[in-house]
Amino acid sequence: MEAREGKKDGTGNKEIAVLELLVKTSRVITSEVDLEKLVQRITDLGTELTNAAFGAFFYNVENTSGEKYVLYTISGVPKEAFSKFPMPRNTAIFNPTFVGAGTVRYDDVTAQSHFGKNEPYYGMPKGHLPVRSYLAVSVVSSFTNEVFGGLFFGHPDVGVFTHESEKLIEGIAAQAAIAMANAKLFEEKKQTEQKLIAQNAIVKTIASNAGHALFMMDDKHVCSYMNPAAEQMTGYTLEEVKDRPLHYYIHASYADGRSYPMEESLLDRALPSRSQTKGEDIFTHKDGHFYSVAFTASPILEEGVPKATVIEVRETTEEKRIANKLKQKETTAKQVLEQRVKERTAELEKINYELLQFTSVASHDLKEPLRKISIFGKLLRERSDGQLDGSLKKYIDSILQSSDRMTSLIDDLLMFSRYSQENLVWEAIDLNVLLYQIINDLEVTIQEKNAQINFESLPAIRGLKLQLGQVFQNLISNSLKFIDSVTKPVITIKATRIEKEGKPYHCIEYSDNGIGFENQHAEKIFEIFQRLHSKDKYEGTGIGLAIVKKIVTMHHGEITAHGNPGKGCTFRMLFPVTE
DSSP: OHHHHHHHTTHHHHHHHHHHHHHHHHHHHHTOOOHHHHHHHHHHHHHHHHTOSEEEEEEEEEOTTSOEEEEEEEESSOTHHHHTSOOOOSOTTTHHHHTTOOOEEESOGGGSTTTTOSTTTSSSOTTOOOOSEEEEEEEEOTTTOOEEEEEEEEESSSSOOOHHHHHHHHHHHHHHHHHHHHHHHHHHHHHHHHHHHHHHHHHHHHHHHOSSEEEEEETTSOEEEEOHHHHHHHSOOGGGGSSSOTHHHHOSBOTTSOBOOGGGOSGGGHHHHTSOEEEEEEEEOTTSOEEEEEEEEEEEEETTEEEEEEEEEEEOHHHHHHHHHHHHHHHHHHHHHHHHHHHHHHHHHHHHHHHHHHHHHHHHHHHHHHHHHHHHHHHHHHHTTTTSOHHHHHHHHHHHHHHHHHHHHHHHHHHHHHTTOOOSOOEEEEHHHHHHHHHHHTHHHHHHHTOEEEEOSOOEEEEOHHHHHHHHHHHHHHHHHSSOTTSOOEEEEEEEEEEETTEEEEEEEEEOOSOOOOGGGTTGGGSTTOOSSOTTTSOOOSOHHHHHHHHHHHTTOEEEEEEETTTEEEEEEEEEOOO
């Protein structure tokens, strides 16, 4: 009955017109995907449908950097009429719309109790568009409840907006929310596509300019991509290798002609094994020649399912040629060096032998006149006993002492030269046994000096018994010689095992409590004929420690010294540990 009456008084026609307008509006809104144009159309349609004097749409926008800000559109008046005023704030009037609380409609907004309560304007700013009738609705996503923005409409007259206006604008707001969500999705899709296009361009540029060959094979091992370097390396284009697995083009056979099954190819096992493979192989060029390569094959998995293989290949033919050439040069150089060393060694052996012969002859020839000087000097002293004054007797004693010292010096030089010979027998020498023998040999001197020699648990060292004995005999002799007359000589010898540069060594520390020396002379004392003390006060030829260092060096070891004047010295010797 009411429907018929509505039709009689024109209400039905009005409802049909509204529905047609909503349908038209819906088509207009949903056909637009550009966000800026979309919100302008929504604002224009809302203003038209509600008979508002002007309308505005304030909406949130997020840029590519993730920053959010508010934009607006205006309808019914020039944009300049509104642009000079600040954005609406979350006041009691605007807040419900911005938080999505629902539709707000006032016949006269200025008559509301909460109007004009906020500073600094306490209502509308001077020059603001006149608003009495007020209608506002939130644009909210029905899926995420996100508030996209708010539609605001105004009119200078009172009571312009009706219940029907409210329903119309709510319908537009619902459609606007869907359209804005679609527009945002479209914009995101467009941005994603642009990023993908840009990334693909970068990847393509990198792949095209890469110096190494790049391939991609699908799950059937058929090549789906080759960069220019790959086409140049193989001689094939991508179109030429698309009909069957890549294996049958690049290495279907070994270099010796045997068939090369794909199952044996490490490169082709990356995808089924779901793991990266690396290795070297021999590829076949399109023209038939073989070349060496190094490759890395990486599988591409989607949720654990093998989909493709990316292969990086580097040709190594030239690398191997250069490496072989260098190896040949190295071998040749090594052979030449070994030959030169052999010739030089033979030459040195000859020189050493001649030097030893010369030294032996020279020592014999030098000792002969010294022997006569010593004999005749002693005869002269015996026959003139009691007949010579003190000064002449002192001269004769000085001649005899000098001849004895010269004889010792010649003997030491002969011994020093003999230690350069290598044709001697090396054996394991127990240093404990060796020291007992040396102490026994020096028994008289040790007793005269009342010396104490301490040692225990010394290792066995592979070497020459006579020479190692000379080392400790010279050291002990020096300790007994270079000590003041009131101090009891105490000698301590101990051993430890250390590592140096990753190799094991026996460390032998020999220390005494003699007169010592300034540590700045630690290297000088090992030089031949070098003396730190007067020969008138302390006997010696200056060769003993030079012999010690030479023997230690011949045993592939090293020796260092540390002195402390008046308190003694310490010699630290390292000998390699041998089984």
